[in-house]
Amino acid sequence: MKKVFILFMLISLGAELSAQNRVTWIWYPGDFEVWLSNKMQNRRTERGAFFPPFWRMDNHYVLIDFHKVFDVPSEEQVELYVEGQFNVKIDGKGISGYPRTITMPAGKHKLSMKVFCQDRVPAIFVKGKTVVSDSSWLVTYEDKEWIDASGKASDQSGTNWLSAGSWNFDSPSVPPSMFALATAPQSPVKVEKTAGSLLVDFGKETFGFIRLKGLKGNGRVSVYYGESKEEALATETCETLDHLEINAPVKKDSVMNLTKAFRFVNVKYHPDVSIDSVSMLYEYLPVADRGDFRCSDAEINRIYDVSKYTFHLNTREFFIDGIKRDRWIWSGDAYQSYLMNYYLLFDSPSVTRTLLALRGKDPVSSHINTIMDYTFYWFLGISDYYLYTGDKKFIEQFYPRMQSLMEFCLSRRNGDGLMEGLPGDWVFIDWADGLSKQGAVSFEQLLLARSLETMATCSKIVNDQEGATKYEKLASNLKAKIFSTYWNEQKQALVHSLVAGKQTDNVTRYANMFGIFFDYFDEQQKQGVKQHVLLNDKIQKITTPYMRFYELEALCAMGEQKHVLLEMKDYWGGMLKLGATSFWEEYNPSKKGAEHYAMYGRPFGKSLCHAWGASPLYLLGKYYLGVKPLSPGYASYVVEPVLGGLKWMDGKVPTPAGDVKVYCSTKEIRVQGVAGAGVLRIKSKTKPSGDGLEVKPLGNQLYEIGIGQNKAITVRYSAL
Template identity: 60%
Template sequence: MILLFLLSGNSKAQNIVNKEPKATWIWYPGDYEIWLANRMQNRRTDRGTFFPIFWKMDSHYPLMEFQKAFYLENPEKIQIAVEGQYNVKLDGKLAEGSPTEMNIGKGSHILSIKVFNQANVPSIFVKGKTIVSDSSWLLTFEDKEWIDASGKVSDKSGTVYMKADYWNFDTPTELPSQFHLPTKPAYAKSREEKNHSLLLDFGKETFGFLKLCGLKGSGKVNIYYGESKEEALSADSCETLDRLSIHSNTKLDSVMKLSKAFRYVNIRWDKNLSLDSANMLYEYSNVKQRGSFRCSDTLINKIWNVAAYTLHLNTREFFIDGIKRDRWIWSGDAYQSYLMNYYLFFDSPTVERTIFALRGKDPVTSHINTIMDYTFYWFLSIHDFYQYTGNKRIIEQLYPRMKTLMDFCLSRRDKNGFMEGLPGDWIFIDWADGLSKKGAVSFEQLLFCRSLETMANCAKLLNDAVDAEMYSQLAATLKQKIFSVYWSPKYHALVHSAIDGQPTDVVNKYANMFALFFGYLSPQEKQDVKKYVLLNNKIPKITTPYMQFYELESLCDLGEQKYVLQQIKDYWGGMLKLGATTFWEQYDPTQKGAAIYSMYARPFGKSLCHAWGASPIYLLGKYYLGIKPIAPGYSKYLIQPSLGGLKWMEGTVPTPKGQIYLYCNETEMKVDASDGEGVLEFTSKKKPICQEGKIISKGNNNYEMEIVKGVNYKVFYQSR
């Protein structure tokens, strides 16, 4: 398209700016994500045996019509590249063969390309001067058109078109089906060589393809991988391995077919073989770290850096759970990864791909990953995506699938309107011994209520007043029922469950902390939950980083940053004391010896690099730097710094169009933002001073100041 920019205030004629649009490969929304997820998730092996996912797999639509209506001021030649068999129609007339170029004359036109591809996702790339394949194209997997006996094309159509989806394949030779993550060579930090064996230590947890160099002879090679040295040395119990048969009279190099997670590699070979050396090809996602955090506490700095590395390793084609064992897309794990991502990478495409892959397609036959709570986290992730990015395209594309998934949930309510586990439902919540899943669990009802509120908000964004009202009413009714059934004046908290409509006497942290940061509790109820649940040593402790994430968030919401900081140092610092180079799936400080690696009744079943272990990134960014969006896409944002016992801290939080920087010590703050409208809120024992902005007193030593982009603010105050 040719854009004309006419600028006022200048007597001279302005230049006409020609800006050629960008062409990219396009496909039906969600199809590429589902196809890629299928390919990735079925790479898992258990000691060399294929180990597929255990929930329903969907697939892409094999036949797709791509359509674009446009007007040309001048004739134009276009290039066409396609993944699949295809034909091309211009203004309803079928072109001969499968053209790779086409001349189009001046005037109004409709260009249609129909593609069939059973193996890969039907995709197209079109590039002309003004006509390009981009997100404005319309797609359908069923055109519902027919031609009668007279040759007339139907004049009525029930076809539903969607806007095209895309990623970053921007040249005709950059085929989406050929995508793979980049690799680079990496080498062990130390090696122990014995007779026909080699033990490599790469110094820290890593991921990629092992490469054997200079193999020669005939015999077998056995490779045992380990996140710990103990695991690599355990030929009978290590989680992953490779076995090779070699027959070569000349030296050869061999790269393993599947990538693996490891720190240690134990290589053993037959006596008739020789091996010169071994290294690896490190495989990684090319996301850029945009967030940062640094403070006066060296242990917290190390925890933040290890958390960032942990999240990066688990950021692959999608956000996965852990790099050793599953390498699957679990909705609960992914939900936390999204939030950490907003404070580290702010990589929206990976979030979108993961959300699409998790949802799959209709019909809905089970909860996402078969887990009830994971279905609800999926709804919540869409709300958060819009809040952080301001991009509602994903809502427009996914709303029909949001509705059918919510219909599935609504159809499975009990007579009281609650969600109970039915055959085929996994009620997960957390890895916790003795946690009952019977009856209607209050934790699930809270997530269900929040999901209904999300549906109402999305319907409002799409101007669907009927749906918005329906979901709002359902959420309000459910919320009232939750507190009438589960809130116990005796325990000053929500009880864990109700069986046959009768509340139990069990109290734990899960439902209470979610009710707190969902904003469902009154000020008095918040203080009760804080005293009688969150800070009550008689309540069962949480032993996974997964739920530590939410427990510490709820405490930060109550202003307990000093307490939370010590918890982070004790819990995540405890893993570091045990030699962790990435954070784990589970950590129980009471466990000793070999037990620290055991899980799922397997000696080395525990993942030592798990995405949900990286939560300090989110907590330190949102509740210490105190930066969060209060309008979609950081168009408006809030900064509420809290040192929490630190002497100083500084960091950057990425936004869709830039970043927000904060430095804070006990007497001075510096703020610099490149986008949006912000408000700095803080307390000061004496009247604060800032030459660059106007500080407004809100009473009781509370102050606020407007933050304008591009201004470097210095605030002098007294924190205590």
């Protein structure tokens, strides 16, 4: 299958922003993302049947107005490439026909184009010497112009113009509608051949198009896919398959139409059919790793490497949940992927593409993915995106969509001002046996409070002071209500829910662990939650990597890196001991054999490659190497390395201005800083020392050392 390779890597937000003036295809911001997500999410099949998403799917605007004012030094010829029907104006005067080249006169002139396209996103590529299309153009989907009886156009229109959207479509011959991921041929590591059957093993979990070479004869060929050998052999219950009818008197090759996830492929064919070989085209998004981690523990290194591979498999057109089953954009899964991305790839376009695809268009008629908590994760994703990248423009462009989504949430509160599931709302939280979703669940209130705080921050960025005041007040009042209604002093925890206005007896981990890293608890409450919830085996345990992500983050935030390291070795190491080559959607050590593959009432329903399984990428970068932004875009940052029982560790964390490199042993720490104002904080039995260093004691054996811009420091210390 011929695939068009059109991607190149933007290694940082700085690279992305510096490329604004390059000539590129442009469109209405967010429209390409919506269009592409519609194509991707409607590729899902189950045993050959089309399986569309559960939620409303929006579309791009079909008629777009583009314009920009240029100061042209001298007359120049300008080439026009357009996706759709279009007209062109210079200084408001129309040019007849569909010109492919126009003459732009010298001086200050306004170039306008209006494009209609139903099946693709209206887009333009304008190429002259100084007149080029880039993200500085202004666009709108309704120009609100009118003409009076004299023929004069209106002087005022009230049109809302936004900066054009773009990505990396920098060739006029490859417009956005031709987007495709890259592919590379791969061969299996083992093939078992019997009469009428080939069982093919590619050695590890993978994703792409199966290619059958040398097909000849007449009859049916069936391809059964399996993340496990058992699934590939289970022709009646495997999740995905392909059938093709062969009528080939001479040998030919065939590539399957749709990508699939698999490690094993079971090819069965009619006695009158022959096949020379089976291979694949591996499909991927070509983004390079910038983060890295190595340490003294070989098992942790293996966990990190498999986490990287898992994450790459689920980093596609967007951050998706898993490569076998859904292949949809789920907001809760994506939120964790954003965080992992900041510590491995730092690919900002993948984050914004995913955020925009999830949000869709107004009016808002349901929660994102129909899930209440997933709507709130969308707001949290924007908060983190701004913290890690410092990208104000994204917030300025899409603040109105944030407002309308938040107003939808606020309209669905109960009489006590709390979020409670209404008809059409899916309160998910986690896959956990017997987990009640009734009443007003404390976990949802914490997510709403943090979302309101995000709205207050973004209101200030766009100079909406009225909005900032409103959201700050709502957040403050809700946080007070959370503690007055859910905190149970005897249990030293937030209870799980209120039903009919009364506390339930149940305590779960969810709200309590989020309260820790949201920093909503005082120190006494944190210690109470730590002992009575997080380290209490009587509280229902978490079995999904999804929520283990947050549970281990809360423990790391409480300084429990030694405990978390053992948990990673037990939980993720447990999957590796069972032969996992990528990390799973759910892992329960008490299950045996093929029980591990079952989920959703189906023997092979579980995803064995799920994005949320890659969370060690984030935990090891943020809480062991200890690199965290303190202000947007790493203008200031902290490095707080914690060995957590390791003898040494060595790694790097990407930022917009380069990579922060950290080496830490029990006696020495080396840090290579970046352009921001960095600070190293370490605990040491003795006062740290180093050439030219100013060491500031903070008390309780904690010390702080400044990291000069783009400077390297070496510190001698004695680990506790």
